[in-house]
Amino acid sequence: MSREPFIIHSGIAAPLILDNVDTDQIIPSREMKTVSKSGLGDGLFAGQRYIAGREPNPDFVLNRPDFRGATILLSGENFGCGSSREHAVWALGDCGFRAIIAESFGEIFYNNCVRNGILPVQLSQENIAGLHRMVTINLPEQTVNNIAFDICEGDKAMLVGGLDIIGLTLQNEADIDAFETRDAGRRPWA
Amino acid sequence: MPRTLFDKIWEQHRVTTLDTGEDLIAIDRVFLHERTGSVALKSIVGSGRKVRRPDRVFCTMDHVVSNAADRDRNSARAPGGDIFITATRAAARETGIHLIDVLDADQGIIHVISPELGIAQPGLTLVCPDSHTCSQGALGALATGIGSTDAEHAMVTGTLRIRKPPQMRITVSGKLAKSVTAKDLALHIIKTFGAAGAKRCMVEYAGPAIEALSIEERLTLCNMAVEFAAFSAVIAPDETTFDYLKGKRFAPDARWDAALSHWKTLYSDDDAGFDYDYEIDSADIRPTVTWGTSPAQAAGLEDVIPAGTDSNQRAMEYMGLKPGTVLNSIGIEGAFIGSCTNSRISDLRLAADILRNRKVADGVRAICVPGSTAVRRQAGEEGLDAIFKAAGFEWGTAGCALCFYAGGETFAPGTRVISSTNRNFEGRQGPGVRTHLASPAIVAASAVAGRICAPGELPDVA
Numbered sequence: 001m002s003r004e005p006f007i008i009h010s011g012i013a014a015p016l017i018l019d020n021v022d023t024d025q026i027i028p029s030r031e032m033k034t035v036s037k038s039g040l041g042d043g044l045f046a047g048q049r050y051i052a053g054r055e056p057n058p059d060f061v062l063n064r065p066d067f068r069g070a071t072i073l074l075s076g077e078n079f080g081c082g083s084s085r086e087h088a089v090w091a092l093g094d095c096g097f098r099a100i101i102a103e104s105f106g107e108i109f110y111n112n113c114v115r116n117g118i119l120p121v122q123l124s125q126e127n128i129a130g131l132h133r134m135v136t137i138n139l140p141e142q143t144v145n146n147i148a149f150d151i152c153e154g155d156k157a158m159l160v161g162g163l164d165i166i167g168l169t170l171q172n173e174a175d176i177d178a179f180e181t182r183d184a185g186r187r188p189w190a
Numbered sequence: 191m192p193r194t195l196f197d198k199i200w201e202q203h204r205v206t207t208l209d210t211g212e213d214l215i216a217i218d219r220v221f222l223h224e225r226t227g228s229v230a231l232k233s234i235v236g237s238g239r240k241v242r243r244p245d246r247v248f249c250t251m252d253h254v255v256s257n258a259a260d261r262d263r264n265s266a267r268a269p270g271g272d273i274f275i276t277a278t279r280a281a282a283r284e285t286g287i288h289l290i291d292v293l294d295a296d297q298g299i300i301h302v303i304s305p306e307l308g309i310a311q312p313g314l315t316l317v318c319p320d321s322h323t324c325s326q327g328a329l330g331a332l333a334t335g336i337g338s339t340d341a342e343h344a345m346v347t348g349t350l351r352i353r354k355p356p357q358m359r360i361t362v363s364g365k366l367a368k369s370v371t372a373k374d375l376a377l378h379i380i381k382t383f384g385a386a387g388a389k390r391c392m393v394e395y396a397g398p399a400i401e402a403l404s405i406e407e408r409l410t411l412c413n414m415a416v417e418f419a420a421f422s423a424v425i426a427p428d429e430t431t432f433d434y435l436k437g438k439r440f441a442p443d444a445r446w447d448a449a450l451s452h453w454k455t456l457y458s459d460d461d462a463g464f465d466y467d468y469e470i471d472s473a474d475i476r477p478t479v480t481w482g483t484s485p486a487q488a489a490g491l492e493d494v495i496p497a498g499t500d501s502n503q504r505a506m507e508y509m510g511l512k513p514g515t516v517l518n519s520i521g522i523e524g525a526f527i528g529s530c531t532n533s534r535i536s537d538l539r540l541a542a543d544i545l546r547n548r549k550v551a552d553g554v555r556a557i558c559v560p561g562s563t564a565v566r567r568q569a570g571e572e573g574l575d576a577i578f579k580a581a582g583f584e585w586g587t588a589g590c591a592l593c594f595y596a597g598g599e600t601f602a603p604g605t606r607v608i609s610s611t612n613r614n615f616e617g618r619q620g621p622g623v624r625t626h627l628a629s630p631a632i633v634a635a636s637a638v639a640g641r642i643c644a645p646g647e648l649p650d651v652a
Contacts (some may be wrong), residue, residue, distance in 0.1 A: 019501050020385050020484050024615045030597035033270055035228045035277040039336075047617045078386040078419060082615060083594075084321040085226060086337040107390050108321055108420055112337035152353055154210030165339065166239070169347045172206060172214060176348055179205040179216055187202075187447040189442035190218055190314060 003117035005162035009098050011071030013135040014061050017128070021075050022082030023109060027091045029083075040087050041094030054064050062095075067144055072135050074103040080109025089116045092149050099137055101128060101144060116156045121149050192459035195426050196357055196392045199456065201331045203315050204347055212351045217344045219246055219309060219316040222287075223301050224278040225253035228320035228613035230341040240285075242348045245478035247287035248309055251275055252299045254596050255292050257559050257586035263292045266590075267595035283344075296439075298562025298588040301325040301530035305409060306564055308438025312427035312453040317344050322530045322612065323422070324415040328408035329435070330427030330456055335416060338407040355421040356465040358391035359458070362399035369646060371540070372407035373532055373610070373629035375399075376414040377478040377488045379470065385486040388420035391466060394458060395425050399472045405434040406536045413531045414612055417485040425455040479517050479643050480614050480627040483508055487614075491518045491632070492645050508616050509624050510604070518642045522626070524607035525556040525637035526619075528586070529593035532610035532630045533561030533569050541634035542574040547651040550582035551640030555601070559586035581638070608636040 004064040031043025049060050062070065073092070079102035080088060086174040092100070099119040115122045119139060127147050137144050139160055142151060158165060183190070193201070205214040222230065227241075227249055234241060241247055254271035255261065263337050266272045275292065280494055282289040290296050296303055301322050304310045312330035317323060320342040326333035336350065344350055360379065380387070393415055403411065415423035432450060435441045479486040481495045482505035487494065496502065497513035506512065511520070527533065527541055538560060550556045558578050559642040560566035565587055569575050575585050593598060593611040594617065603622030608635050614625040626642060635645040 018504070022613075022615045024618050028617055029225075029594050030268065032225070032596075035230060035232055035274055046380070047621065063362060068460075081385065081419060082321065082416075082613060083318050084335045084337055086319070086339060087226075088230070091339070104386055104419075106419065108335050108337055111340060113338060115339040116510070154208065154212040154351065154353070157210055165351065166343050166346050167378070169214065169343060169349060169351060172349075173347075175214065176207045176216070180348065183216065187313075187452065189445035190311075 003162040006098065006117060006119050008136065008138045010069065010131055010134065010136040011068055011074040011098065012067055013074050013101070014067040014070035015074045015132055016061055017074060017076055019076040020078045023080055023085050023106070024082055026080065026088035027085065032087050037090045038094065040091040044091040045096050055155040057083050068134065069096070071096050072099045072101060072137070073097055074131060075100065076125070076139065077103040081106035084108045086112045086116070089113050089118055093118055101113040101131065103128065105173055113160055114158055117159065117162060123147060123149055192343045194357055194458040194462040194464065195330070195394060195424060195456055196332065196626045197462070199313055199315070200354060201258070202313065203332070208351065212353050213625060215315060215352055216349055217317055218314040220341060220344050221249065221304055221309070221316065221318035221323070222247065222249040223253050223300050223320060223343065224251045224274040226338050227341065228274050228278040228281065228400060230319060230338040231347065232277060234345060235281055235284055239346045241287060241291040242287040247345055248280045248304070249278065249287055249288040250291065250297060250300055250303060251278065251292045255589045257589050257591045259587055261587055268598040271596060271598070280465045295563055298344070298564065299530045299533065299590055300420065301409065301413065302534060302565065303560035304564060305329060305405065305466045306438070308435050308441030309442065311435060312431060313456050315587060317341065317350065321416045322413055323444050325409050325413035325530055327415070327422050328405060328426035329431055330425060330453065332405040332424065334422040343450045356389065356391045357394065358388060358468070359394045359396055360465040361397035361469045362395065362396065362467050362472060363397050363469055364399060365402065366399050366472050369477055369644065370475050371629040372410040374478045375475055376411050376473045377480065377485065377627065380414060380418045380485045381478065381488040381598050382470070383418050383419065385484045386419045389466070390413065390421050392418060392419045393423045395423060396458070400548070401428065402426060404536065405430060406534045409534070410531055414485065417612060424528060427453050431551060461585070479630065479632060481509065481511060481517060481643055482506070483614055483616050485612070485627060486613060488627070489517055492640065493517060516643065518527040518647070521641045522604050522608045522636055523554055524593045524601045525550070525554060525633050526607060526609040526611065527630050527633050528559035528561065528591050530561065530590070531612045532563065535558065535565050537610065537630040538565065539572070541630040542577040544631060544634040544645050544648070545581040545638070546563060546577050546584070548638045550580055550637045554637055554640055555584060556637040557584045557592060559591035560588050563588045579643065592597040592619055594618055596622070608633050608642060
């Protein structure tokens with residue numbers, strides 16, 4: 001179950017510059033209609049993206065002609081906070097998003113992105129404000145246009161390699177077996 | 191070298207440190223529910239991989255189950271929700287994990303039943319694809335919410351790959367006032383630090399005010415750690431914890447003494463270092479209610495809504511409120527007592543004490559959904575259900591219920607609801623529904639008054 005590697009990506013960046021955009025907003029619970037990781041794109045931002053009768057809301061950024069086909073989302077502080085629902089990331093992926101650039105992220109959402117080949121980039125508010133429409137992200141070089149960003153080594157390797165995290169960890173199976181044997185002696189009640 | 195409680199648990203579970211700097215951390219318990227666990231289980235079955243230790247994986251049904259008194263094993267509160275229930279049941283059977291099904295005597299919200307059954311224990315690592323898993327740090331466990339893929343990873347490999355988070359200690363000094371509940375403490379902390387204020391830290395709650403809390407109160411406090419961006423929260427286990435766990439269904443039995451002597455080593459050493467170390471004075475904490483669409487947008491009941499930033503402005507528009515409004519002047523049309531934050535027996539007793547011989551105000555729809563089937567049973571034995579019903583509350587069967595809208599029945603758009611839950615996000619309880627978070631005591635009093643109201647404001651009953 002490997003993913004599309006993330007190396008260099010250029011695309012349209014849509015600004016949704018708000019703080020605390022929670023995963024209930026990214027995909028409301030009522031839009032999680034299937035026991036599946038795919039087919040969730042229709043529910044993305046459903047509370048704001050549609051008006052009565054599921055017509056597109058012309059004021060919502062993703063419906064504006066300039067940002068149609070956006071593959072990068074820009075936002076504020078604490079993006080993806082709230083519910084752990086990985087459906088938020090699956091819905092973003094289903095709609096073609098490859099990266100989210102925000103001031104900070106909800107912890108679980110951040111990890112969910114990395115597990116699904118979507119790059120979360122943390123930049124300052126000032127640097128995000130300087131990004132206009134076309135943006136190029138170079139993950140090996142860790143730059144957005146010419147701005148440097150930080151990412152931990154493991155997350156970067158996972159994204160650049162398009163790796164399957166479970167397969168990767170199973171390479172350490174001998175370590176896990178040895179730990180469990182030791183641990184069963186130390187904490188037999190656990 | 192002095193170590194924190196978290197350092198100790200982390201080190202006891204570190205399988206290895208990977209080249210990339212992450213640690214491979216052994217996971218003792220995985221808990222699942224039908225909403226997000228179903229995908230993880232289905233994906234394991236589909237991939238041909240195996241659950242490494244099925245005896246360490248527990249699953250219940252809480253998120254989309256019906257809360258009607260006459261529900262059957264497949265009844266959902268959301269249209270199409272039954273497929274989550276049936277798919278979870280089938281995958282749970284196929285993988286051989288513990289399943290606590292809809293009609294079982296132990297069914298309930300995972301963060302209510304896991305402590306109730308003694309599944310959460312001091313020093314264990316416990317994960318669940320649910321952000322409120324941090325609740326269970328109340329027992330001294332390393333408990334944290336994860337995504338479905340990481341849940342699959344934990345089940346297949348028995349581990350998680352995690353960068354060790356930074357650590358924060360919040361010491362609460364003094365003694366909480368009698369009118370202040372654990373929910374008020376949680377809201378006060380989030381308001382003080384901000385919705386991103388815990389900076390991905392493992393937060394240890396400490397100090398005399400924390401030590402004085404019951405386990406149920408500690409669960410309420412730790413439950414809301416995710417609402418200010420904590421990695422999780424933890425409280426050092428003590429006699430209160432040990433007394434609580436003794437005799438529970440999944441607590442150590444034959445090996446109780448060995449477990450107990452280990453648990454007694456789980457505390458932060460005197461000189462242990464934290465990346466952030468803060469103190470909060472109990473004297474500063476009052477009954478607190480939210481007015482906005484983030485749990486950090488909160489204030490005392492007699493305070494006014496502040497003016498200010500753009501996000502305040504947006505929140506006020508959604509909430510239909512103006513700066514300068516005094517919180518306890520705001521009328522409400524809905525009241526909900528339930529959720530993993532506040533649906534335990536102590537919460538229901540507190541609310542019932544206020545509702546006894548009183549009636550819900552005209553025009554207010556009030557609902558109580560106990561957090562577990564055991565809590566509901568206990569409430570029945572104590573006659574609390576009769577008090578709720580006589581006051582005009584609807585009385586549901588256990589589950590997450592109106593904490594979040596799953597499709598299906600909810601309050602009408604624009605309805606203002608006072609709620610003992612954890613999230614006041616836009617649309618969380620239904621499209622256009624306006625949520626004010628508060629303690630069960632304030633929810634009960636507000637339901638009676640028809641406005642946001644402290645219990646002390648209600649006229650005496652004969």
